[in-house]
Amino acid sequence: MRPDAASAGRTASDGGHDMSADVSAAPMPGGPSASRRQFVGFLLASPTLALAAKLDLDRPSHSGPVAASGRGGLIGLPDAADVIDLGDLIVAAEAAYQYNMVLEVTTDNRVRFELPRLEKGQGIATAVAMMVAEEIDARLADVDVELSDARLDRPFTITGSSSNVRAMWEPARALAAAARARLVTTAAQRFGVPANTLTTHDTAVFAPDGRSLSYGELTEAAAQVLVPAVPATRKTAAQRRVIGTPRGRADARAIVTGAAEYALDVDVPGALPTLVARPPDIKGTVVSYDDSVARSMPGVVAVTQIPSGIAVSARSYHEAFRARDALVITWAPGPLAHTSDADIRAKLKAINVPASPTGVLLKTVDGSFEYPFMAHAPLEVRSAVVSVTGDSAECWLASQTPVFALQQVAAALGVPQQNVTLHVVRAGGAFGSRLFCEPVVEAAQVSQAIGQPVKVMWDRADDMRHGRFRPMAQCTIRATCALGNVLSYEHRVAAVETDFRHGFGEMLTAAGANVAPAMFGQAAFTTTVKVPYKFGVVTQLLTEQHYEVPTGSFRSIYSGFVATSNEIMVDEIAAALKKDPYQFRRANLETDRQRAVLDTVAQMGRWGRAMPAGQAQGIAFHDEYRSHVAYLVEIDATGPEPRATAVFACVDVGVPINPMGLEAQVQGVFMDAWTIMFRAGNHLDNGRIREATYNDLPWARMKHSPPQIEVKVLAATTDSPGGAGELGLPAAAAAAVNAYARATRTKPRRFPIGC
């Protein structure tokens, strides 16, 4: 409760003006709480039509067949992902609900924005605070971006596919500009001067004679403004002074002082620490159990059987761990009890669509690449807090899909969805793992059974063995070449089915793309993967095989292995054609924007410089999410294990909101890429995942990191930002592997290399 809540004013437009509505007039389920109603709120009917239209306006210039490129009459057909990519669909699905976004100016001169996204380290809260500060003319330090509760009136909220900045770009700025117009209008009345003579900065309005009023002083009256006296015009790129400038994370101080709250740090009185004893097999089940010893142990409050195992609730996690380990459980085998990695690899090979036969006059370059299951392994283990009272529930969860999570809780409890409140809390990493929500369902089940609030934490071994996995995949590529050009490029992907049952289908439907559930994978594949080169006739096909392994997208959906394989293959094609990997890419890319990041990184890393034996450079490019990136990696393969000795990257995201945060994403993803390609992968042994912690899934550490990762962030190249969080993975991974291949004169085929 804010201290000055009682004195704050009421809000405007009980009549329901279409551009400014009272947040308190019609509180929605999961919407602003009573304490927040005391504050002035601005709500904007977002320009839905404009956003929908944007899909057409947003096409890159090279979409549509690029005929007669001047290089032997080669034709580069547009990939579907060039015309509309998955991020566009996410934005489109959500557009109709953007009127529910909330920005408030409080009487204590804070600008508060409810972010319908998960902050999981990617910096979206800081980036959106910058958008808001920019358009409302507030000091950045005066802007509070809070994670919004799940709201049933915002059903397609999803933090994924690097779409967050894109999705917030229009509505966050529109809301802030609309609020500013009303504050200026109010100030003009107070000052008795025309509104268009006023200026705004530093969270205040200034009159020509020097008088000023803070936004906090104006906000109550501003909420009564129905028709602003000045237009809510957003700034031009040239007028911006926050967007595009490097800013540290808004929550940096909270993090370094230990004050940042993750789910298990939320103080919910009486919430009992709870662990779940889980089967050794994936999806194994309980046959019988004896909890007599466990129940008698100190601190144990309850032992509860739930579908996923046996839950132990205690006064502390120390006691919960001891009691969990004292349970005697007989488990039935899981559905994969007779399935191991080799079986799935063989199956994928069997189902993959063969490449086309080629004529004898054409040079053929073939490559096939294998990727293992891979746990997301965020450092914060899966966890959730739930308090069930009667037919209601209050939940705390770090969720990428909060409405889906809320619905799962309601279904598990058998209560109406509107009786479930779900607070989204910051995540200690996600990488895709928090698209699903098993812990909150478990916590709801236990809380309902024992009548007390509980906090469920997955042990690290639980998280690695029963969490979600990037699906095992096999990428087989055939390129045909003649006269130094690529005439055709076929990519056949066989993968364990990716699970999209986190509301993805409903989202696609809302975006106007009716897709049958069996085709979710194909829809995601088509809208994300593309080959950015003039490689003649390009076909990329996905064949998926369902296994009872819990899968999920991992810092991209398919690109992490599909685009990585493409970029490794580009090097092999270049070698077959006796061309330099950089010049070959350069010659076959289609746009200046693409070539700019590649050229820049080649300059930064002095591409082609002489390297000692066993050391080499590698280069790779990736184009997705309306953004472009290139990496140049230098590797030393002479030691016991390879090490990246220098890494350079250049990134063009259209409009960099916060270059400092963007640079962090481009740096950090390199370590993901390095781990995936050189260090760690999961093993399935007769239905069980072998790895249990960071020693056997040896995520890269400081000693595996290059000393520096130098990143060049290109200044704005458009007025429409692209995605960033997942962008770097394929190019970072492929540049490192390409360097390794050149240093060792090998052709890596199975990843992680040497594991």
Added chain:
Amino acid sequence: MPNQNLIVNGVTTSVDLPDDFTMLWALRDVLGITGPKFGCGVGVCGACTSHIGSQNDAFRPCIHSVAECRDQPVTTIEGLADGDILHPVQQAWIDLDVAQCGYCQPGQIMTAVALIAHNSNPTDADIDAAMSENVCRCGTYVRIRAAIKQAAADIRGG
């Protein structure tokens, strides 16, 4: 049950806990000190790293019992700053915008403070050796390295 005298962040608290009670859960569940994070429970990730003893040695509360820690000064991330004045390592972390998700950073910072306390001018090799038992899943290592060097320089410069 034995009475355990825990001295955490300068505050002495007497709690009834068995000798083998895990220090991490004494901190988090009994004392309500949540800066040290659970990441693995077996001492391999470093997310709970704190300091113990008169030399402020880094230790991992997830693999130590309260009996091993009682009657000794323990400092968690919450006790590192001097009131509102941050420790130079914390300040360097902010200046260089090290954190992403932030979950590992209390442990990273406490490990870095211990490193600099014993080595006022750590080389890259020293940093590799001292920091490689702390996992950062977001991959912030290059900024951690730079922040350690900056903080060490700040401390040397007095």
